[in-house]
Amino acid sequence: MILLAEANAAAPAVSDYFGSAIVEYLPYFLRGMLMTINISFWAAIVSFAIGLVVAVLRVTPSGGLKVVATAFTEFFRNTPLYVQVLVFYFGLPKLGIQLKFSFFGIEVGDSFSAGTLALGLYTGAYVAEAIRSGLLAIPRGQGEAARSLGLSVLQTLRLVVLPQAIRLVLPPLGNLYSAMLKNSALLSSIGVMDLMFQADFVNNRTFKTFEVFTSVVFFYLMLTLPMGWFVHWLEKKYNPLRAKTLRLQGARI
Amino acid sequence: MSISVDQPNGRTPLIEFREVHKHFGKLHILRGVNEKIMEGEVIVILGPSGCGKSTMLRCINHLEKIDGGDLIVDGINLGDPHANVNRIRGETGMVFQQFNLFPHLSVLQNVMLAPMKVRGISKDAAREKGLKLLKRVGIEEKADAFPIQLSGGQQQRVAIARSLAMDPKIMLFDEPTSALDPEMIREVLDVMRGLAQAGMTMAIVTHEMAFAREVANRVLFIDGGKVCESGTPAEFFDNPKEERAKDFLSKILKH
Ligand SMILES: Nc1ncnc2c1ncn2[C@@H]1O[C@H](COP(=O)(O)OP(=O)(O)OP(=O)(O)O)[C@@H](O)[C@H]1O
Numbered sequence: 001m002i003l004l005a006e007a008n009a010a011a012p013a014v015s016d017y018f019g020s021a022i023v024e025y026l027p028y029f030l031r032g033m034l035m036t037i038n039i040s041f042w043a044a045i046v047s048f049a050i051g052l053v054v055a056v057l058r059v060t061p062s063g064g065l066k067v068v069a070t071a072f073t074e075f076f077r078n079t080p081l082y083v084q085v086l087v088f089y090f091g092l093p094k095l096g097i098q099l100k101f102s103f104f105g106i107e108v109g110d111s112f113s114a115g116t117l118a119l120g121l122y123t124g125a126y127v128a129e130a131i132r133s134g135l136l137a138i139p140r141g142q143g144e145a146a147r148s149l150g151l152s153v154l155q156t157l158r159l160v161v162l163p164q165a166i167r168l169v170l171p172p173l174g175n176l177y178s179a180m181l182k183n184s185a186l187l188s189s190i191g192v193m194d195l196m197f198q199a200d201f202v203n204n205r206t207f208k209t210f211e212v213f214t215s216v217v218f219f220y221l222m223l224t225l226p227m228g229w230f231v232h233w234l235e236k237k238y239n240p241l242r243a244k245t246l247r248l249q250g251a252r253i
Numbered sequence: 254m255s256i257s258v259d260q261p262n263g264r265t266p267l268i269e270f271r272e273v274h275k276h277f278g279k280l281h282i283l284r285g286v287n288e289k290i291m292e293g294e295v296i297v298i299l300g301p302s303g304c305g306k307s308t309m310l311r312c313i314n315h316l317e318k319i320d321g322g323d324l325i326v327d328g329i330n331l332g333d334p335h336a337n338v339n340r341i342r343g344e345t346g347m348v349f350q351q352f353n354l355f356p357h358l359s360v361l362q363n364v365m366l367a368p369m370k371v372r373g374i375s376k377d378a379a380r381e382k383g384l385k386l387l388k389r390v391g392i393e394e395k396a397d398a399f400p401i402q403l404s405g406g407q408q409q410r411v412a413i414a415r416s417l418a419m420d421p422k423i424m425l426f427d428e429p430t431s432a433l434d435p436e437m438i439r440e441v442l443d444v445m446r447g448l449a450q451a452g453m454t455m456a457i458v459t460h461e462m463a464f465a466r467e468v469a470n471r472v473l474f475i476d477g478g479k480v481c482e483s484g485t486p487a488e489f490f491d492n493p494k495e496e497r498a499k500d501f502l503s504k505i506l507k508h
């Protein structure tokens with residue numbers, strides 16, 4: 001009898017877990033997820049663009065720009081992301097750089113653009129290193145063959161060397177973008193209303209700390225896992241012959 | 254026509270080396286090379302390892318920059334810093350020991366790439382041309398395969414087709430069969446022989462002496478950074494004049 005009574009007492013707690021706090025605040029979490037996707041999307045674009053340029057500059061023989069590119073990677077890789085986010089958010093306005101603007105009629109706030117830029121540049125430094133290692137792994141003869149056919153330096157990069165280098169480093173790039181998505185949670189600290197921000201908000205309202213943050217884990221997984229699958233799919237799509245190619249090239253060199 | 258000097262037969266050479274020098278750091282590799290290659294000639298370049306055979310070919314399509322003298326390719330002086338180098342590269346097809354096919358592109362795409370991107374011809378025209386060239390090197394059934402799915406000999410034939418797609422005025426071959434298994438050497442040499450018979454101007458670095466003797470109009474023997482001896486295959490192989498050439502031949506013909 002006593003055992004049964006205890007079991008009954010536990011039951012409402014479980015239904016309460018799923019029932020009230022999370023379900024009631026689900027729209028907040030969903031809005032947060034959308035924002036997390038939004039920041040990650042823009043940061044991914046920034047980081048890929050900057051990563052490509054920096055990687056290419058770092059492998060060119062010429063001096064000046066190479067130094068700048070190296071300084072960029074070293075700076076962003078050797079300081080904490082959190083500090084960079086704060087510097088961009090508080091520092092840039094002090095330098096007179098205004099990051100508030102309107103994009104397709106949507107007001108983009110300081111925190112969003114500063115945060116996305118910081119996250120994009122930070123990730124970009126790692127992306128640059130990944131792509132650089134890919135570039136260095138492409139046999140010299142590839143560029144020479146392209147050049148000897150009359151392709152310009154830029155065409156050689158764009159059509160021959162970079163496509164191979166990027167295919168080669170898809171797995172590490174996948175890891176970097178998964179890390180970037182998780183790192184985006186830091187932007188909640190400057191007021192970006194992402195998943196983490198909404199979780200804090202719901203927690204402050206409901207005090208159901210454990211429930212809130214375990215669900216947040218789940219929501220993040222719903223973002224990172226599909227992204228991992230997507231990268232895996234890309235690898236399969238573009239690289240069915242990759243392992244074989246490398247083995248043979250290695251054997252011949 | 255502006256650079257005709259003393260042509261034996263009145264024609265302008267397609268390629269002319271005038272006192273060409275090339276250093277790699279302290280290494281002085283080409284030490285005043287003088288040579289003319291006329292249209293339609295098939296030249297085989299021989300010489301001991303490290304004498305600069307590859308360097309000579311690579312200078313012609315400007316993969317290496319010469320640092321002394323003049324190198325005139327199809328009327329353009331590569332010694333001139335303002336020379337239009339990309340144009341020259343399109344005119345001089347290069348076939349490498351390692352094939353260097355683009356592994357991310359199919360066989361046909363390998364052949365179509367440069368005509369489309371450099372010459373600006375349409376995709377359909379490039380495809381048609383590509384298929385025709387693949388047929389010429391006997392490999393059209395592999396058009397949609399990827400390089401990795403081909404044997405070495407097949408890859409090298411695709412590489413030749415890829416160069417031909419630019420309608421080059423001269424084809425440069427740097428040891429095209431040295432990375433191949435013996436049974437595949439023949440198929441590549443057959444394609445090259447066909448090119449020679451069709452009148453293609455060719456400069457070939459090779460260790461295939463029987464092939465050299467058969468196909469070459471002229472053999473150049475390089476040593477000490479210069480063209481040490483030049484003559485017909487019969488003259489060179491049967492009756493070399495230079496001591497160093499005799500020495501070289503005795504070594505390679507022993508086995
Ligand atoms: N990029 C380079 N940097 C430094 N040295 C080089 C470079 N390329 C070639 N060399 C050197 O120049 C010399 C001539 O090289 P090259 O490749 O032209 O010789 P080769 O006659 O083709 O020899 P092989 O028969 O071995 O292919 C060699 O001693 C080589 O080590």
Ligand SMILES: [Mg+2]
Nearest residue numbers: 306307308427
């Ligand atoms: Mg060589």
